[in-house]
Amino acid sequence: MPEDAADSAAGRTRLGPRHVAIIMDGNGRWATQRGRPRLFGHHAGAQRVREIVESCPDYGVEYLTVFAFSTENWKRTQAEVAGLMNLFRGYIRREARALLANDVRVRFIGDRVRLDAKLTGLMDELEAMTAGCAGTNLTVALNYGGRDEVARATKRLAEDVGRGRLRPEDVDEETLPRYLDTCVxxxxxxxxxxxxxxxxxxxxxxxxxxxxxxxxxxxWPDFTREEFRRLLESYGRRDRRFGGVPAQGAAAR
Incomplete structure (x- = not known):
């Protein structure tokens, strides 16, 4: 559903998607190709996040979700994991004021239990600081896994059923999303x-x-706003049918 008309209020263009999610992969390989340690690539990748976030308003992207650290990433070396956690703490401290100035609302999704208290404290502070922002909605998936999220959501749903807050017969595919990290x-x-x-x-x-x-x-460290725009434009040319049939007059597929 392409929307190429400029937003009359902001003078900006919606290229297609309202919500874009990105699996930011390749930082380690990027660094290795340059003879540098993997953490060098992660730092370069963090800089790329800023550029893509700042481009979102120009392209009409209201929601951006980035995959920063998965539940499986704990399998990496202790040095790399420690370096990544330090990078996350530094990123929040360094970028907080810029995010606020650019009207970016930040949310974190994932299981915070395994994260250290200093990092989760900074996450809480950034969420609170940007809660009133009305521009781009940036969601950072940190210690996140889709299966883990569904398992945690199902546990909370089951607890509500057990306490009588929810009847089993009322549970359907519209119910579970209310318990997911992404419910809003x-x-x-x-x-x-x-x-x-x-x-x-x-x-x-x-x-x-x-x-x-x-x-x-x-x-990921080489992913530019120009390539981002190209992908958004490509999305805008797709025919999204959600299981239905092509619109009248569209080519049959």
Whole structure:
């Protein structure tokens, strides 16, 4: 459903998707190709996040969700994990004022139990600081896994059934999303994965049931706002039928 007309209030263009989710892959390979440690690539990737976030208002993207650290990433070396946690803490401290100035509302999804108290404290502070922002909605998936999210949501739902707050017969596919980490977000229209891998890696499993996907070869630190725009424009040319038939006059598929 392309929407190429400029937004009359902001003078900006909606290229297609309202909500874009990105699996930011390839930081380590990018660094290795340059003979540098993997954490060098992660720092470069963090800088790329800022550029893409800042481009969202220009392209009409209201919601951006980025996959920063998965529940499976704990399998990496202790040094890399520690470095990533330090990077997340530094990113929040460094970017907080810029995010606020750019009217970006930040949310975090994922299981915070395993994260250290200093990091979760900074996450809480950033969410509170930007709660009144009305521009881009940036969601950061940190210690996040789709299966883990569904399992946690199901547990909370079961607890409500057990306490009599919810009847078993009232549970349907509209009920579970209210218990997910993303309960206040629309489902992603477009999911992008960088680095040439063609898998979803346990990301937004429930929410992306009808998302469009783009798998690109570009490593995340090399992913530019120009390539982002090209993918948004490509999305705008797609015919999204959600299981239905083509619109009258459209070519049969």
């Amino acid at each position: 977000l629309p489902d992603p229209d477009l999911v992008i994965r960088t680095s040439g891998e063609a898998r979803i890696s346990n990301f937004l499993l429930w929410q992306s049931a009808y998302s469009e996907y783009e798998f690109v070869d570009t490593l």
